[in-house]
Amino acid sequence: PNVKLVTSDNEEFVVDFRIAKMSVTVSRLMEAMNMSETDDASLLSNSIPLPNVTKAVMARVIEWCEKHKNDEPKEEKENDKRGRTTHVVSDWDKEFLKNDEFGRLCQLMGAANYLEIKGLFNDISQTIANMIHGKKSDEIAEMFNIHCDLTEAEKKEIRKKTAWCED
Template sequence: MGDSHCRCLHGFILLVVLFLSFVFSFASKIDVSFHGDEKRSLSSSINSSLSESAEYTMCATHKEAKDGKPIALDFDCEQGYVISKITYADYGQSTGSCGKFKRGNCGASNTLNIVNKKCLRKEKCKLFVPDKIFGPSHCKGALSLGMAEDDCADNGIPLPNVTSKILLLVIEYCKKHVVESKEEDLKKWDAEFMKKMEQSILFDVMMAANYLNIQSLLDLTFQTVADLLSGKTPGEIRSYFNIENDFTAEGEAEIRKVNQWAFE
C-alpha cells in the first residue's frame, strides 16, 4: 500500500511539474548542439571559432586528369571533428553547385556507397577517382566526382533537451554518487545539493533526470518538491508557484473528491 501511494504521489508531482514547465517555460528547450551554416571549399581555411560544436560543409568537383593518372581528393576535418554524413556523391557529370549538386544524365551508381565506406566517421579521407575504384560511368566527355554536405561535426553525444548549466549540475551529482559510498554522507550531500537550488533550476534538473533516465536523481527531486508542498494548503501552493486559481468552488470540490488520497 505504501509503495502504491508513493508511486501515485510521484506521478502527481510529475504532472504538476510538467504543467508548470509548460506554463512557465521551466523545461529547457535550448539545443546544446550548434548548427552553423558556414561553408568552405577544400582549399580554404576556417577562421571561425570552434569553441562550440558546429557543422561545416565541404564540397569538391574534380575532373579526370588528361594523362589518365588518378586524382586525389582530400577531405580533412578540424581536430576533434569527424565526417558525420555524406548526402551526395557521384562519379559522372553532376550539375549544380556546393550543397545543391544534382545527378546528371549519367554516373556511377555505387559512388555514394564507396565514399561512405571510405570516409564516414573519419577525421581525414583521401579518395582517388579512377574508373577502377568507382567503375566506368559510361559518360562521354569529362568525368567528375562531386561531393557535397560532408558535415564535420563534433564527435559528441547530443543532448537537445538539457542546457549546459543544468548538465553540469547533473554531472556533479553523478560524480559524487560514483565516488561516495557511505549512505549517510550521500544523504547529507544530497540535502545540501538540493538546498542550494533555485526553484526554476530544481525543475530543470528534474526534467533532465527524467530525460537522461537517472532514477536516483529523479527520486531526489521528486522528494524535494514533495517536501516543498508538504503542509501547504492549495492556496499557499498556488501562491508559491504564482498560479492563478481558475476553478470554481464546485470544480475544486469535485477534484478533491476524485483525488482524495492526495489530501489525506
C-alpha cells in the same frame, strides 16, 4: 576510459565511462553506437549528443554523478506506511540542491528525466514534494503563485470526492 558528451549549446564534456553509464539514455546511445569500455577507439571517435541538456545543467548533473559514481545500487522503498512513494535524500544531496532556485531545480529535474538518472530524479522529486507537503490548498496556491481556474461548484465537487481523506 572517457566518453564525450555534447550538450545542446555545443559544449563538450569528457566524463569517466562509469559516470556516462549512470545515465540509462547515454548507455543506450553508447550501445547503439557500438561504444564499449574496452574499445578506446570507439570512445575517442564518437561523441554522444544530448540536445535536451544545456551546458549549465550538464555541469550540475555531472557534479551529482561524480559524487554518486561509487554508490551501491539502491533498493527504493516504493511506499511508506501512509502510501507515499518515499525517497531518502542524503545530507549531501540536500546540500547540493539547497541553493538551486526553483527554475534551476525544474531544469535539473527535466535533465535527470531525459537522461534517466533515477537517483537524481528521485532526489529532486522528493525535494519538490517536501515543499508541498503539509500545506493547505490556499497555501500551495500562494506559495507557487497559482491562479485557480476552477469554479466554486467544481471545487466543491473535488472536495466532495476527496472528503473521505480530509479532516
